[in-house]
Amino acid sequence: MGLVLAGLCLFFSFATIKEQSAMSEAGALALAETIFAKHGNEARVLVATAGLPEEVAFAAALERGLEAAGVQPLAVVSGEPREARAALERIAGEGAGLDVIAASASAGGWLLFADLRTDIPALGDPELIIPTTRKWPDFLKKDNLLNIANQIAVIAIMAIGMTLVILTGGIDLSVGSLLALGAVIASLLIRELAGGEQAGTFGMILACAGAITICGLLGLVTGWLVTRFHIAPFLVTLALMLMVSGVAYRITKGESVYQVPDSFTWLGRGSGLLGLPNAVILMFFLYGLAHLMMTRMVIGRHLYAVGGNRVAARLSGIPVERVLLFAYVMSALLAGLGGVVMASQLKSGSPTYGDMYELYVIAAVVVGGTSLSGGRGSMIGTLLGAFTIAVIQNGMNLMNVESYTQKIVLGSVILGAVWLDRVRRKGE
């Protein structure tokens, strides 16, 4: 599985290589020298940026560099194209003309500068200079890698629970609806009981814990129906999926609940250790725990045994019912937690969340090499599976693949990954 993921990363890295601007202070000073060398200290220069913090710093450094060389820029604008246009029209009005426009990468793309010769001919033919660039894939930008991890965190967290259920030979279709319910209850509790937009940290933690607990109780119901009445998990969780989704719509009247404080986004959008988003830290932490549980603890062995051969497990004294119950409760709890994370990411809870997520979660588990008939699989595999799906989706967006094709490719890759896994297993 790791091989497929590595291959995908390699592929997208090559496919998304693009010129990236380097906006360092050194770059700005070098640019100032270039301008001086070309046009002398009589150069008529406009400096323009889109007003982002790094760009403003770049513009300031450039201005310093120019002034050191004895060049006084005619104008320095940071902000919208409109402001740059106003400055240009003023310069044209003064009849001054312009030699150089030094623009940051984002401002360099403005049509204002591209069409200047036809739009404001009085300025002459200024040269547009954009800081030096280097080739680097969009895919491997730090922001994008964090993006991928953040985008998959919710699905990956839910996939832990799904792995447990699928290992026992079951399936849980209700996780998407439980995610919506978790998100909705957490934000409703914050709105109604914890004080809405003025809610304190403690109140929010209680609200989230409450939401996750309610989801856990629903998981208990699923597990009870599956073990006590021997109803197929597919049916029980299908029914629960419908009911839970209906409840989520009813208690919110179909609207999103957004009266939550700004600090509620700490979990979903804040970042802590090493600049990693909190949701991603939580995801890795949970995977660490789950991996330990599966490899070092009795319950892990029991889960494999129940999924591998239920009769043999029962005969060897494993409490099969309790193991199954554990799997469904964990799946529901983690779905509720996923809902809380998503509510935090989107700063609101809505019953529309999680639609079809059960299928993505199942896909992540299966792509990760867990057998749908139970007894075989691993947490590491599931994590890799989740990342495979995230990388494909992200990579296709970066490669300008439109939506229809994305679906086809995603479906084919899931099929291909599972098939590949089969072939390799046979070879071993």
Place this chain on the structure above:
Amino acid sequence: MKSRFLLLVAFACLFVSGCGDSPESPGQKSRGLIGVSLLTLENPFFKVIGDTITEEGAKHGYETLVVSGDKDVAKQSNQIKDFIVKGAAAIVLSPCDSKSILPVIAEANTAGIPVFTVDIPCNEPGVKIVAQVATDNEGGGREAAKAMIEALGEAGGKVAILHLKQAESCILRVKGFRAAVDGHNATAAGKLEIVAELESGGAKDIGFRAAEDALQAHPDLRGIFAINDPAALGARAALEKAGKAEQILIIGFDGQPEGKQAIKDGKIYADPIQFPDQMGVKVVEAIVSHSKGTTVPPQILIPTSLYRKADAEKDPELK
């Protein structure tokens, strides 16, 4: 060894499928990317918007990537984050949820990428949206009422509305419709009486059931105003089933191909039609004006126009 070969084949497939769509415009240097995330691409209406933006964008040297949010705001957020990473020149979206989409719009604002909405506006405070392009839905509702009055003539009669209450646009349509009906009733002899307002889900099956219910409650119904074409066609099916297709007239909304065909066949009396292509054109105009530094109006409303049987008969797109 075999597995490695298979891996290669898999990537070759992916590569081919990927490259087939990469819009590398030869010759001219691209002026940047317009990232478009629409509510859905299952509805032809949004497909037209996306296609027009692509087409118009290309005229101005832009590359365009159109993706579908599939009505899932989390998915749409991810798509927009990907646009930000790509350093898009502009982002166009029709929000899947106007509240939950705010964080990611704020992110685009911080990244200095201009944001535009199309069809579905987002009027929440705290974020900066350069321009919002949408249909003049309230005006469209008034036109629907005009068609209803014209169709029912002197006699007037009972009218039912098939609503889609969670959609802001449909609330405006019904508001315009009711206002125009009230205005008409104040002066005219043949009054229109709005007797029911039922949820249609904006879909054929639910519109069908809602119209059946309306017929049960009001057997002497004369007209139905449905807030979109699927609901109108669902209502038509219910009328045909009840044998009341002659007695009751339907006014739809949108002017999707199926709706236009139904108008030609006399199944729907008229539609105030929307112009998704116009929306695409206006969005690109707004993007270009903003990038050129000229002023862009924050609200751009596209008027609807009434489309009757006579228009349908002249329409070259219909068979």
